[in-house]
Amino acid sequence: MVELVLGGRTEAFEPLVTPYRKLLLTMAYRLSRNIEEAKEISQETLLRAFRYLGSFDKKRSFKNWLLQIEMNVWRSLGPKTPDEGTLRQMAVPDAAENPEESLAGKEAREKLLSCLDGLSPREREVFLLRDIEGRSVKETAEILRTSAISVRVHLSRARDRVRELVKERYPGLMRTQG
Amino acid sequence: MNCFRARKWILLYAEADLPARRSQRLEAHLDKCATCKKEIEEIRAALAGIQTVADQGTLDWPEAEWMVLMARIKSERPGPRPKSTLQAFPRKSWAYGLALVLILVAAVLIRKIVPSPPPIPLLAEIMMPTPAQPLRALRTDEATSAGYPQDLPFRVYERREGPDRVLLAAGPALDKAAQDMMSMTLVSQETGLKVHWTFNRNFDWEEKKK
Secondary structure (H helix, E strand, C coil), X not given: CHHHHXXXXXXXXXXXXXXXXXXXXXXXXXHHCEHHHHXXXXXXXXXXXXXXXXHCCCCCCHHHHHHHHHHHHHHHHCCCCCECCCHHHHXXXXXXXXXXXXXXXXXXXXXXXXXXXXXXXXXHHHHHHXXXXXXXXXXXXXXXXXXXXXHHHHHHHHHHHHHHHHHHHCHHHHHHHC | CXXXXXXXXXXXXXXXXXXXXXXXXXXXXXXXXXXXXXXXXXXXXXXXXXXXXXXXXCECCCHHHHHHHHHHHHCCCCCCCCCCHHHXXXXXXXXXXXXHXXXXXXXXXXXHHCCCCCCCCCHHHHHCXXXXXXXXXXXXXXXXXXXXXXXXXXXXXXEECCCCCEEEEEEECCCCXXXXXXXEEEEXXXXXXXXXXXXXXXXXXXXXXX
């Protein structure tokens, strides 16, 4: 599909990136904690992916390549103020859920994810890639263009901080999960 | 292993991110330490909570915005592969090798183009200036060499200039051909250093050390 796009069939780009549209937007939101910025990051990521598709190494994972671009875009744009106001409009509707429960659930989720606000930008990147997206330490290092040792150091700090915040804000969660 | 170190490693061990050897050492500690074991459970619970929440809270583009974005992208052309000098090389080491060769070639060219500086004088040349012109050889009738060995290839002339002053000069022996060079070798008995001096007729000298 990459070859098709590079060959001039630009309409092939949409099916190429559609599987990752949620991933990119969600990751951008978790990084920036600001929905407008998340859209901006996600949009810029897709634009850069299209422009630089020729430099994509086909031996690599396309998903990891997109994530790498997104991390670079996020760093280049810089952090903005967290904004939770418009999040509800963009959450994926779940037909099985009661609308009222869904709203309460989203708010609870937001609060729990706000534990990530206590992390430094690098710790947040590492934590999101490794613990939320499930990338391996090696893949995380590759995406962030750093060493596995650096990833482990930041990951360790991030987990320590997250544990403290969850324990402090949601002690019940620790008991039920444990 | 003590608990202080174990607690640092536990953070990675909880999700199997600790290297194998350290994991084994940590496990040996965990078998004996209930407190550290409890910490692992806490970390796993916190991470599981965050992961569950994250899985439920994915976002998606509103369809209209997504279509606008895709339309905008399709109106562009995918750019060519960015040109980088390093990209011409499949391995970085080749690029470094070529850079090294270029540096060596440049160094050789510079050495050829730029004139080399004058040779550095010997230390002895710096410390001992070239001796002054030798004394004029005395006329045979005003000097005598009776007191000096006769087997020398030159003759030493002597002139008394006062009660405490004697002037010496060397000149060709009367019965031998004049020679242009004279050499002298000094040997240090302590170090074995040999200093070989060769004098020309102007008393300029060269020094060789062995």
